[in-house]
Amino acid sequence: MVATDVKLAVRDLNIQYGGQRALSGVSLDVHEHEIFGIIGPAGSGKTSFLRTLNRMEMLQENMTVDGSIVFDGHDISKIQNVYALRRHIGVVFPLPVGLPLSVYDNVALAPRLSGIKDKSALDEIVEQCLMRAALWDEVKDRLDALGSLLSGGQQQRLTIARALSQDPELLLLDEFSIAVDPVTTMRIEDVLKELKEEITIILVTNLVQQARRLADRTAFFLDGQLIEVGETEALFNGEVKDRRTLDYLEGRFG
Amino acid sequence: MTYSEGDVGVSGQSLMFAATPLNTRNRRIQWLFRALFGLMTLILVVPVGIIFGVLLVRGGPAISFEFLFSYPSDGMTAGGIWPALVGTMWLVAVSLIASVPVGVAAAIYLSEYAPDNWLTRGINLAIINLAGVPSIVHALFGVGAFVIFAGFGTSILAASLTLAVMTLPLIIVATRESLQAVPMAFREACWNMGATRWQTIRTVVLPNAISGILTGVILSVSRTAGETAPIMFTGAAFFFPFLPTSVFDQTMAMAMHLFVISTAVPGVPDELKYGTALTLITLVLLMNAASIWFRSYLRGKKKW
Numbered sequence: 001m002v003a004t005d006v007k008l009a010v011r012d013l014n015i016q017y018g019g020q021r022a023l024s025g026v027s028l029d030v031h032e033h034e035i036f037g038i039i040g041p042a043g044s045g046k047t048s049f050l051r052t053l054n055r056m057e058m059l060q061e062n063m064t065v066d067g068s069i070v071f072d073g074h075d076i077s078k079i080q081n082v083y084a085l086r087r088h089i090g091v092v093f094p095l096p097v098g099l100p101l102s103v104y105d106n107v108a109l110a111p112r113l114s115g116i117k118d119k120s121a122l123d124e125i126v127e128q129c130l131m132r133a134a135l136w137d138e139v140k141d142r143l144d145a146l147g148s149l150l151s152g153g154q155q156q157r158l159t160i161a162r163a164l165s166q167d168p169e170l171l172l173l174d175e176f177s178i179a180v181d182p183v184t185t186m187r188i189e190d191v192l193k194e195l196k197e198e199i200t201i202i203l204v205t206n207l208v209q210q211a212r213r214l215a216d217r218t219a220f221f222l223d224g225q226l227i228e229v230g231e232t233e234a235l236f237n238g239e240v241k242d243r244r245t246l247d248y249l250e251g252r253f254g
Numbered sequence: 255m256t257y258s259e260g261d262v263g264v265s266g267q268s269l270m271f272a273a274t275p276l277n278t279r280n281r282r283i284q285w286l287f288r289a290l291f292g293l294m295t296l297i298l299v300v301p302v303g304i305i306f307g308v309l310l311v312r313g314g315p316a317i318s319f320e321f322l323f324s325y326p327s328d329g330m331t332a333g334g335i336w337p338a339l340v341g342t343m344w345l346v347a348v349s350l351i352a353s354v355p356v357g358v359a360a361a362i363y364l365s366e367y368a369p370d371n372w373l374t375r376g377i378n379l380a381i382i383n384l385a386g387v388p389s390i391v392h393a394l395f396g397v398g399a400f401v402i403f404a405g406f407g408t409s410i411l412a413a414s415l416t417l418a419v420m421t422l423p424l425i426i427v428a429t430r431e432s433l434q435a436v437p438m439a440f441r442e443a444c445w446n447m448g449a450t451r452w453q454t455i456r457t458v459v460l461p462n463a464i465s466g467i468l469t470g471v472i473l474s475v476s477r478t479a480g481e482t483a484p485i486m487f488t489g490a491a492f493f494f495p496f497l498p499t500s501v502f503d504q505t506m507a508m509a510m511h512l513f514v515i516s517t518a519v520p521g522v523p524d525e526l527k528y529g530t531a532l533t534l535i536t537l538v539l540l541m542n543a544a545s546i547w548f549r550s551y552l553r554g555k556k557k558w
Contacts, residue, residue: 059445061369087448097443100462109457110447159443166447 005032007170007200008053013067015048015057015224022048026067026226028219030170035192035201037215037232039208039248044221046204050172053202054089055082072169087114090163094175096155098147099162103130103139106147106158110166125165132195133161134187153184160188164195171201177210189214208249212236220245309532316529325495330515331522335530340497341410341505342537345485346478348414348501349421354471356418357425361467364426365433366455385423389483392420396488411501413489420484421474428473432466433459465553472545476538482509492518508534 008030015023023045030036038046048063055076057063069076071085079085087110099106107126116122126143130136135157139150147158156176163171173192177185192201192214205211211218212232219229220242227242228235240246273281320334327333368374396416406412436459444454482490490510498505512530515522 054446056442056445083448083450085448086446089446091443091446093439093443095439097439099440099443099458101458109444109449113447113449113453113457162443162447 006030007032007072008202009068009070011068011070013049013052013069014065015045015052016064017048018062021224023221023224026221028226028229030200030202031217032200033196033198034216035196035203035214037211037218038202038204038221039206039211039218040221040227041248042206043223045224046221047174049221050091050174050202050204053170053172054086054091055079056086058082087166088169090166090168090171092156092159092163092171092173092176094178096152096159096179098150098155098158100146100148102144103147103150103158104143107161107165110162114166129161129164130158132164132191133157134191135161153180156180157184157188160191169199171195171199172204173201174204175206176203177205177207185210208251220248222248306535309528309535312524313528313530313532316525317532321529322533326493326511330493330519332526335508335511335533337495337497338506338508338511338530339533339537341490341494342479342508342534344410344498344501344505345414345417345489345507346475346541348410349417349478350471350475352415353418353421353425353474357422357470358429358467360422361426361429361433362455362460365430366451366459381423381426384419385427387420389420389481392416393484393487395419396484401488406502408487408491408504409489409502410498410505411489413485413505413507414501416484416488417478417481420481421477424474424477425467425470428470429463429467432463432469435466436462465549468545468549468552472542472549475541475545479534479538479541480509482513485510486513508537 006029010029011027013023013026014021026045026049038049040046051057051060051063052065053069053071053076057065065077071088076085099109101109104126107129108122111122111125116125127136127140130139135154138154139145139158147155150158156179160176176188180188189210192203195201203211203214215232217229218232218235220227220235222244228240228245230239230241230245235245236249238246240249322334322339323336324334325336364374364377368377393416396412396419400406400412400415401408404412406415440458440462441454444458445451449457485507489504490507491504492510492514494504494506496503508530512527512534515530516527
């Protein structure tokens with residue numbers, strides 16, 4: 001592998017909810033233009049990890065974070081303008097959240113929030129993002145329909161289009177395929193492979209095969225700890241440092 | 255495979271669906287509760303029907319263009335209710351202007367911004383208690399605070415502000431509930447896009463809570479129009495045969511007028527009393543109907 005730029009450097013990250021530890025001592029690097037997979041059973045701290053990356057812990061009262069996260073060379077705990085940070089990081093949730101706005105407004109929301117008013121510029125962003133999220137053909141004739149009334153799979157692609165409308169440098173996907181049928185999942189996966197050329201993607205998934213299909217490197221979280229990070233192919237070929245990783249990958253887990 | 259009648263298959267099936275004693279009992283209990291709840295609903299509706307029916311029958315004949323739009327005459331034993339009708343509208347309007355912005359803003363703060371600590375919980379408790387304060391106590395507070403201390407005198411302003419204080423809890427609670435009914439996921443999605451709290455509230459939360467907020471406003475309009483005690487000492491006049499020209503005037507009001515002609519003035523024909531009551535209740539119903547229509551129009555646009 002050629003040396004790559006580090007997009008996101010995490011060092012000694014600890015997350016607590018009240019007194020409860022959700023994540024301890026996580027250190028990892030995410031490289032530019034890679035899909036970085038995170039796998040692990042429920043409750044292993046994957047989602048908590050994602051939430052800290054765009055400083056959503058600020059909005060959750062009992063959540064405390066320490067350690068350092070450096071995004072594009074900036075320590076995010078020192079960034080005053082967290083809104084700008086969040087605009088650089090797109091997020092897609094497990095369950096699709098079609099905001100109760102029209103399809104158009106859903107995608108135009110982020111550009112509008114960042115001050116773009118020009119109608120033709122917005123039109124272009126909306127069309128492009130919907131296109132990149134493989135949704136344009138299905139909704140181009142009903143951009144005025146409510147986004148929350150689309151089907152689950154369409155809403156999830158709408159969510160992705162919305163995340164892309166922020167023109168993010170980093171895209172966080174949290175188990176995006178949970179509420180999506182296999183065909184749509186495959187379409188979104190193809191979209192992600194293309195997106196990788198332009199942006200960096202962190203993909204949290206419960207489906208180890210999805211990690212295998214998409215991720216360049218994969219991290220395995222267990223009980224709030226990072227067990228290991230490795231080249232995805234190598235991990236699946238059994239080149240693991242920790243036995244538990246292999247057990248999980250092969251489905252032999254208690 | 256075919257079965258003839260009386261075959262094992264058929265009788266086996268009928269046994270399978272035969273009612274056991276437990277089934278029968280459950281069905282009876284279910285019927286009992288259904289009847290009970292239905293009866294309670296009926297009990298609720300009957301008084302409303304009777305009140306409106308009686309008012310319609312006994313007050314209906316009094317209603318005329320003349321009655322609605324003329325001044326009371328002959329020591330209020332004849333004539334119409336125009337100044338009281340106009341006065342009530344003034345009171346409702348001024349009190350809404352005061353209570354809606356304050357109530358909605360407070361509810362937004364409590365629901366969207368305030369941290370969950372002892373202070374917030376204390377404030378919430380205070381609001382619930384405020385809703386339980388008897389209206390006559392609000393009246394006395396209004397006299398002290400608005401009529402005397404603030405120096406508004408007995409005026410529409412003092413009376414409206416008293417009414418506003420009284421209806422604030424309704425508006426705050428209704429608004430807070432409807433804000434909290436907006437799914438958290440909508441807010442999170444917005445915040446993740448880099449929206450500030452206010453941008454999130456403006457674009458996603460408020461538009462979806464507006465119909466619930468209107469419910470609170472509707473309730474408060476009805477209470478404002480119908481209350482007598484809070485305005486009795488703060489701005490409603492016994493007899494004031496002029497239309498108010500500013501908020502510092504005294505005014506007549508429907509509820510107060512009804513109270514006066516029913517208890518304080520001898521020789522008022524019953525027809526006038528019923529007619530006044532009918533007009534008041536119709537006014538409130540019309541305002542409610544308009545808001546309910548508007549609300550369902552807004553709700554029709556909201557879907558998730």
